[in-house]
Amino acid sequence: MQSIREFNFDGLIGPTHNYAGLSYGNIASAKHGKKSSSPQQAALQGLAKMKALADQGIGQAILPPLRRPRFEFLRELGYHGSNEQLSELFPTVDPVLLATCFSASNMWTANAATVSPSNDCSDGRLHLTAANLSSTLHRSIEHPSTSRLLNFIFADSQHFAVHPALPSQAGLRDEGAANHTRLCPLGFENQTDGLEIFVFGADPLAPNSAAPETFPARQTKLASESIARLHQLDPENTFFLQQNPTAIDAGVFHNDVISVGNQNVLLCHEYSFVDQTDQLQKIRDQFQTKFKQPLHVVEFNSGELPLPVAVTSYLFNSQLVTRPDNGMTIFSPLECKKDRSALFCLDRLIQADNPVDQVQFIDLQQSMNNGGGPACLRLRIAMTEAEIGAVHQGILLTDNLHRQLVDWVKQHYRKRLSTADLCDPALPGEVERALIDLAEIIDSPKEVLLDV
Numbered sequence: 001m002q003s004i005r006e007f008n009f010d011g012l013i014g015p016t017h018n019y020a021g022l023s024y025g026n027i028a029s030a031k032h033g034k035k036s037s038s039p040q041q042a043a044l045q046g047l048a049k050m051k052a053l054a055d056q057g058i059g060q061a062i063l064p065p066l067r068r069p070r071f072e073f074l075r076e077l078g079y080h081g082s083n084e085q086l087s088e089l090f091p092t093v094d095p096v097l098l099a100t101c102f103s104a105s106n107m108w109t110a111n112a113a114t115v116s117p118s119n120d121c122s123d124g125r126l127h128l129t130a131a132n133l134s135s136t137l138h139r140s141i142e143h144p145s146t147s148r149l150l151n152f153i154f155a156d157s158q159h160f161a162v163h164p165a166l167p168s169q170a171g172l173r174d175e176g177a178a179n180h181t182r183l184c185p186l187g188f189e190n191q192t193d194g195l196e197i198f199v200f201g202a203d204p205l206a207p208n209s210a211a212p213e214t215f216p217a218r219q220t221k222l223a224s225e226s227i228a229r230l231h232q233l234d235p236e237n238t239f240f241l242q243q244n245p246t247a248i249d250a251g252v253f254h255n256d257v258i259s260v261g262n263q264n265v266l267l268c269h270e271y272s273f274v275d276q277t278d279q280l281q282k283i284r285d286q287f288q289t290k291f292k293q294p295l296h297v298v299e300f301n302s303g304e305l306p307l308p309v310a311v312t313s314y315l316f317n318s319q320l321v322t323r324p325d326n327g328m329t330i331f332s333p334l335e336c337k338k339d340r341s342a343l344f345c346l347d348r349l350i351q352a353d354n355p356v357d358q359v360q361f362i363d364l365q366q367s368m369n370n371g372g373g374p375a376c377l378r379l380r381i382a383m384t385e386a387e388i389g390a391v392h393q394g395i396l397l398t399d400n401l402h403r404q405l406v407d408w409v410k411q412h413y414r415k416r417l418s419t420a421d422l423c424d425p426a427l428p429g430e431v432e433r434a435l436i437d438l439a440e441i442i443d444s445p446k447e448v449l450l451d452v
Contacts, residue, residue, distance in 0.1 A: 003189045007059030008378040011109035013043040014065030015431045020099035022138040026371035040413035042366030049362050057324040060397040066145045067451045069101040087425040102422045103138040108376040110178040116231040117382040119193045125161045127231040131176030132165035135218040152448050156390040171204035174223040178254035181261035188324045198224035199255035201243045212248035242274040251311040256375045262320035265296045296354040313342040317373030329358040333373045337361045394442035
């Protein structure tokens with residue numbers, strides 16, 4: 001086993017960040033639907049979070065925004081003409097379809113793909129599978145562009161295996177790393193393989209299994225099992241847990257809204273999983289057997305943290321990261337600081353016997369209004385030094401790159417954007433010019449970012 005350390009690949013929030021309320025089952029998205037957003041503020045808040053992690057010595061990279069609007073989507077639906085001609089048609093397009101092709105939801109890169117580090121995969125390569133996101137229309141159009149971007153960044157097939165999205169079928173709904181957790185011994189650099197936990201909401205091969213009644217289950221067991229096979233994972237170290245339907249109906253559309261794990265720490269709510277006591281014990285036992293040390297499981301009950309508060313505060317969507325000194329910091333939404341229950345749980349976590357000894361609050365209001373907290377904005381990728389050297393270097397965050405990106409956002413992003421503004425025929429040109437400039441900043445061919 002080689003030494004690996006984790007990088008957070010954060011989505012750079014795009015110029016068309018808006019509140020169209022497209023995500024059914026996401027309470028924050030529905031609540032803020034049709035309100036005006038600030039793309040500039042959103043992107044600057046995201047960059048500030050990246051800088052805060054980098055300043056603690058944690059590996060940080062960016063994933064560029066996908067080009068929007070996605071004109072190809074309109075053409076697939078029978079609209080004809082050049083990009084300029086389609087822009088003139090925007091006022092006649094159904095508002096939901098228009099918002100779909102302008103959606104900036106790819107900013108939440110926890111849904112971009114599922115990632116298994118090379119130490120876990122039998123062929124010794126790092127594996128990534130793009131998520132098909134087929135449970136929602138606006139996100140289902142992302143994966144072709146996401147796959148192209150991942151193939152550019154992780155182009156070296158000696159080190160990386162980039163898999164296309166699973167077929168976009170109901171039984172294979174896949175929402176990426178938001179339903180995936182990896183556990184291993186504590187260490188800023190780690191030389192072991194790990195336990196990989198996949199969480200699903202529905203099992204298409206067991207139609208009588210527990211299911212939510214109000215909101216849809218977005219991840220299927222068959223999709224999770226398929227990805228585990230593609231990544232060549234050891235079945236003994238791979239677990240498939242079902243998400244509690246009660247949590248889904250409360251607005252927990254992804255597992256990372258109700259549970260978060262990092263190395264030898266797992267935080268969860270009592271309503272995170274089906275058969276939770278037994279399932280967690282199996283994971284504890286395997287962790288102890290494999291690594292000869294205990295797994296720290298911190299579970300909050302509804303008396304401490306009511307389920308609706310877990311959803312609105314996004315406590316479990318915090319980023320839990322290991323610092324170079326082998327302590328852990330939990331980067332939590334500012335909303336947790338304002339809520340008595342969430343703050344109590346964070347205090348209990350810090351005081352308990354586990355490696356988490358710091359909490360840092362992050363202002364991500366623009367993203368939170370649309371239903372995405374700190375963990376939604378990042379894709380965790382643990383890499384060896386050789387793999388770090390093999391990725392496209394232009395996306396690794398440095399102080400200089402951070403300064404350039406802040407200036408770029410201030411130059412190109414609107415301070416206010418309403419859903420009505422999506423009809424502005426000038427907006428696509430603004431986005432294109434922004435991406436051309438971004439391509440130069442990150443040393444990327446402009447065709448990659450323009451998706452042509």
